[in-house]
Amino acid sequence: MAEVIVRKLNKKFDSNHVVKDVDLHIRDKEFVVFVGPSGCGKTTTLRMIAGLEAITSGDILIGNTVVNQVPPMDRDIAMVFQNYALYPHMSVASNMAFGLKMRKFEKPEIEKRIKRAAEILGIGELLHRKPRQLSGGQRQRVALGRAIVRDPKVFLFDEPLSNLDAKLRVQMRVELKKLHERLAVTSIYVTHDQVEAMTLGDRVVVMKDGVVQQVGEPLELYNTPANRFVAGFIGSPAMNFAEVTLSGADGKLWAEAPGLKIGLPEPIARRANGRNGAKATVGIRPEDLHVAGPADPAELCFDVEVEVIEQLGSEILLDTRAGNSTFVASVEPTLRTKLHDRLRLAINPNRLHLFDAQTEAVI
Numbered sequence: 001m002a003e004v005i006v007r008k009l010n011k012k013f014d015s016n017h018v019v020k021d022v023d024l025h026i027r028d029k030e031f032v033v034f035v036g037p038s039g040c041g042k043t044t045t046l047r048m049i050a051g052l053e054a055i056t057s058g059d060i061l062i063g064n065t066v067v068n069q070v071p072p073m074d075r076d077i078a079m080v081f082q083n084y085a086l087y088p089h090m091s092v093a094s095n096m097a098f099g100l101k102m103r104k105f106e107k108p109e110i111e112k113r114i115k116r117a118a119e120i121l122g123i124g125e126l127l128h129r130k131p132r133q134l135s136g137g138q139r140q141r142v143a144l145g146r147a148i149v150r151d152p153k154v155f156l157f158d159e160p161l162s163n164l165d166a167k168l169r170v171q172m173r174v175e176l177k178k179l180h181e182r183l184a185v186t187s188i189y190v191t192h193d194q195v196e197a198m199t200l201g202d203r204v205v206v207m208k209d210g211v212v213q214q215v216g217e218p219l220e221l222y223n224t225p226a227n228r229f230v231a232g233f234i235g236s237p238a239m240n241f242a243e244v245t246l247s248g249a250d251g252k253l254w255a256e257a258p259g260l261k262i263g264l265p266e267p268i269a270r271r272a273n274g275r276n277g278a279k280a281t282v283g284i285r286p287e288d289l290h291v292a293g294p295a296d297p298a299e300l301c302f303d304v305e306v307e308v309i310e311q312l313g314s315e316i317l318l319d320t321r322a323g324n325s326t327f328v329a330s331v332e333p334t335l336r337t338k339l340h341d342r343l344r345l346a347i348n349p350n351r352l353h354l355f356d357a358q359t360e361a362v363i
Contacts, residue, residue: 002063259323263299
């Protein structure tokens, strides 16, 4: 097993700077997920760790050894790709054995490793089939098996579930989590799907434009995002944002916009001290909005018009408008409302976020 350390890692394609000063410490046996939109640099970073992409500057250490100049086959890593990359003319067993044969393993050891991997993945009955005779989920298990037989220091996953249908993706997420707990191998996983990141990762690395925005445990990113990008990217449905002006009156700090006036809770108001008249962005998650009742303070309530109703069974998502601002509210499925109804929503004051309008950092 091994930890992976990345120091000041940079990658440039001509004048295009795609990975910028990435510093990471991935602990031994940890499952870390890189997540971000297309083009954010997450796959390029993974490929540099694998040795498939030359680095422009910086260092990569696997197990306390700098591997910048070490060929991929000598880094003791195993990689699972998006497209499975199985040899179509070989059986499942031969596909799994190929890498071991290239490394001159003895036949009994190869058979032992294949049997063990097949038992772990539940593919023992598939060993004599060809890839064309397998479903997408079975092919993905074979690709995982080919990595497992290597018994590597580090597993690298490059969006391995993106070719599967929605139901199978959920199933394979569970399988991958169980697999990691069983094997306890340091793992780095790349995805653009924040749900995968939240469910799989011990920690999550959020990237944008080649820069690491925040690193933390899933709930840490969800509850205390470092900036507006992380707040909007993590969570489904996405966080609501409203552009506001801060103003002090009656001993309180208010966030105001057309059709919207919210009294900021004291901890946020204290951090925003001295910003009277400044522009800012209020953030609130859909589940932290509810239909106002008599006990809700007036300064945390605002009126909206219902524009779309999404019946999801376990909840109702209301797409609403307050002046120029739009809000999605997650409410109880027992609520009875119609399009264009006027409702009064209330905010959970402990779950309100405020971001600087210029830097987008949390206030």
